[in-house]
Each structure stands twice: as C-alpha cells, then as structure tokens.
Amino acid sequence: GQQLNQSPQSMFIQEGEDVSMNCTSSSIFNTWLWYKQDPGEGPVLLIALYKAGELTSNGRLTAQFGITRKDSFLNISASIPSDVGIYFCAGQNPNDYKLSFGAGTTVTVRA
Amino acid sequence: ETGVTQSPTHLIKTRGQQVTLRCSSQSGHNTVSWYQQALGQGPQFIFQYYREEENGRGNFPPRFSGLQFPNYSSELNVNALELDDSALYLCASSTRDRTEAFFGQGTRLTVV
DSSP, X not given: OXXXXXXXXXXXXXXXXXXXEEEEESSOOSEEEEEEEOTTSOOEEEEEEOSTTOEEEETTEEEEEOTTSSEEEEEEOSOOGGGOEEEEEEEEOXXXXXXXXXXXXXXXXXX | XXXXXXXXXXXXXXXXXXEEEEEEOOTTOOEEEEEEEOTTSOOEEEEEEETTEEEXXXXXXXXXXXXXXXTSOEEEEEOSOOGGGOEEEEEEEEOTTOOOOEEOOOEEEEEO
16 A cells, blocks of 8 residues: 655654654655644644645645655644644545545644 | 534443444535544544445455445444454545545544
C-alpha cells in the first residue's frame, strides 16, 4: 500500500512562532487533505487541496499541493496554545475513494 | 446541520467476543468509511459503504464486516475479537463526488 512519510514526528515550539511540516508519498495523489486531532477526538478537516501546485489558506494555516503530486506542506503562522495537537496528512489516489494517512506530527506549544 | 456521531464512545470486550459499533453520517452525506487508529498511528482504512454496499476494502480480515442502512447510517462488526483489535475506530462520512471526509469522535475499543 501507499507509504506516507510525515515529518517531523514531533515538535516543540514557542508561542508566536511559525510551524512547518510536510508529507511525502511513494506514489502520486490527486487530493491532499490536512487534519488536526485532539486527544480523545476524531480528526478535524483543516484544508483540502485538489490541484498540483495549489496553495490554500485557512486563517493562520497554509497548505500546498506539491508539483510532483507526491508531497504536501502545511504551515501554521504565529502559533497559539490551541494549536497543540496531532496533525495528519492524508492523500487520495485517482479512482480510489480511501484516504491514506501519515503517522502524524505532534505539536506542543510552549507559552 | 448535524455532524458525524458514533456510539458507544468507549467499550471493553473480552478476547473472542463480537462487537458492533454504530455511526450516523453527517446530514446530506451518502458515503461512510470506517478507519482503525492504533495508538500513536494514523487512521487505517477498513472499508467504505455507498448505496448500502461495500465499495472498497483495506487490508483487514473478513471478521471485520459492515452494513449501511437506507438512511446512510452504518455499523461496523468485528467477530472473534483479538487483543490487537484494541484501537480507536473512526467513522467518516462524505458525498460521492467530494473527497473531504468528516470524522466522528470515534469509539475507543479495548479488548482484554
């Protein structure tokens, strides 16, 4: 099956800092999604990307769909304490409705 | 607009038992997918239901089965539970023509 490699695995950041994380795949996807999961909850959709090269923002979040269709990046600007959580990338293959997830990036914010 | 709801939220079962987990899809969504999330990992696709039929399956044995009902709600059934089945089970609903899947809060299953 598809391997999605998400990095970094975890990060400690200072409040107010910008955060970057990325996801790479061994195969191409036609859609990339980014989710955030809080403890004991299900993943919440943050951003959806549909075209190679697409750059999309949602408030302080910005995500990009890589040109090769094998990678995606998520940036969080001016982090705040509620940004704490686990961020997952997910990709979908053409003609396949399932989502393949990365292992997640755990973000901890120091006040 | 109601979101995806799952029941129960927590469950403890004994090895060898059977379990049924339930999911109500988000209003307007006709497709339901189930995922298994082990501790410290990303969700793994189990299967998807559309028009009351299984429409794609991940690498899970036949003892994992499901149903979708005319109102688009769904059940996940697991027979002959094993210790490794302990995980968070997530249900996600979507529409057929859109990729965005919206998740419920999950059911935490513990097999002892």
